[in-house]
Amino acid sequence: MQIVVKNISKDYGKKKNAVHAIKDISLEVEHGEFLGIMGPSGAGKTTLLNMLSTNERPDHGQIIIDDIDITQLHDREQTKFRRNKMGFIYQSFELLDSLNVKENVILPLALSRSHKKLIEERFNYMMNLLNIEKLSQRNVDELSLGQRQIVAAARALINSPEILFADEPTGSLDSKSATILLNYMQLVNQREKTTIVMATHDAFTASYCQRVVFIKDGLIFSEVVNPGNRDKFFEQIINMQRTIGGGNYFNVSQDY
Numbered sequence: 143m144q145i146v147v148k149n150i151s152k153d154y155g156k157k158k159n160a161v162h163a164i165k166d167i168s169l170e171v172e173h174g175e176f177l178g179i180m181g182p183s184g185a186g187k188t189t190l191l192n193m194l195s196t197n198e199r200p201d202h203g204q205i206i207i208d209d210i211d212i213t214q215l216h217d218r219e220q221t222k223f224r225r226n227k228m229g230f231i232y233q234s235f236e237l238l239d240s241l242n243v244k245e246n247v248i249l250p251l252a253l254s255r256s257h258k259k260l261i262e263e264r265f266n267y268m269m270n271l272l273n274i275e276k277l278s279q280r281n282v283d284e285l286s287l288g289q290r291q292i293v294a295a296a297r298a299l300i301n302s303p304e305i306l307f308a309d310e311p312t313g314s315l316d317s318k319s320a321t322i323l324l325n326y327m328q329l330v331n332q333r334e335k336t337t338i339v340m341a342t343h344d345a346f347t348a349s350y351c352q353r354v355v356f357i358k359d360g361l362i363f364s365e366v367v368n369p370g371n372r373d374k375f376f377e378q379i380i381n382m383q384r385t386i387g388g389g390n391y392f393n394v395s396q397d398y
């Protein structure tokens with residue numbers, strides 16, 4: 143799906159305590175694009191993602207997804223739109239420890255009362271795609287962090303969302319698990335033409351995107367387009383982080 147953002151803004155708090163989390167942001171995400179949102183902590187990445195995903199409303203501006211201005215939808219319509227079209231991966235995976243892997247993964251389909259047969263088909267397809275069939279009957283609390291995040295990705299993708307939102311999806315992962323997850327996200331982006339918008343402060347994670355938009359203090363600062371070479375793109379991202387300042391790129395080079 144194509145996302146067109148026009149002059150959105152968002153404040154938190156009132157009067158002299160007001161925080162201008164997003165001041166004025168306009169951008170376009172193409173259908174099937176894998177877009178990164180970067181910027182130092184507090185830049186407004188999560189706020190931006192929450193507005194694109196209808197979890198929060200902007201104070202001003204429009205967000206048009208395939209010709210529908212989602213800011214104009216009523217709460218109930220937004221919920222329906224979100225359930226039918228969107229998937230989410232967060233830093234804290236938010237899996238339910240009382241359920242096993244399969245029960246967690248199929249949850250979005252169970253909630254939308256899908257047919258048993260469809261649920262089984264989609265479940266088998268996702269587990270196969272992400273190569274985690276053997277985890278099906280495991281309890282979630284027995285899994286490694288990396289496994290948990292990939293299970294969370296399977297859950298986010300099971301209802302074939304047209305847009306996948308990811309907020310710091312590698313934030314809790316070691317570099318090996320992060321690499322596996324990012325490769326899967328790329329695979330899904332290519333295979334299913336899922337549009338992906340991913341917020342991260344980590345240059346290695348961002349280097350998997352096709353394009354990265356940098357925000358600072360609630361405004362767009364710049365963007366960098368992947369030249370078709372991930373190592374080169376990584377360098378460009380690091381350089382841009384240096385230009386912006388306030389990023390923690392020193393940790394990044396140690397981790398990866």
Ligand SMILES: Nc1ncnc2c1ncn2[C@@H]1O[C@H](COP(=O)(O)OP(=O)(O)O)[C@@H](O)[C@H]1O
Binds near residue numbers: 161
């Ligand atoms: N619910 C909230 N209430 C008050 N301030 C908030 C809230 N959410 C975010 N903020 C503030 O908005 C700014 C942007 O935050 P956020 O979008 O979380 O940044 P990022 O994800 O880039 O770290 C920060 O100054 C943050 O403190």
Ligand SMILES: [Mg+2]
Binds near residue numbers: 188
């Ligand atoms: Mg954030």
